[in-house]
Amino acid sequence: MSRIEIRVLPGGGAARGRCWRLRQQDGQTLMIPLAARGAADLYDLFAALPGMSDRALQGALTGPDRVIWSRDEGVARVATLRLAERS
DSSP states (O other): OOEEEEEEEOSSSTTOEEEEEEEOTTSOEEEEETTSTTTHHHHHHHHTSTTOOHHHHHHHHHSSSEEEEEEETTEEEOOOSSOOOOO
16 A cells, blocks of 8 residues: 545435545555445544654645655655645
8 A cells, every 4th residue: 555545425325424444555546435334443543653643644634635655765744735626
């Protein structure tokens, strides 16, 4: 995993609402709705990532879409100021 984002997905159906978006370096993406069963357990998992801050996680749950963690060249960094716009 190289990147964690939180997104708001407009529209209807099961994919509607806020989602964790996990993206690998090769572009593969996994979307997990915050309302999914067990999704709350991901918070603790993400909090254990190197360089992740509780403040970034809390802000992601209530703020705009954004990248909250990424890993570049094996070095983790928190990117709380860079917004991840839906394209």
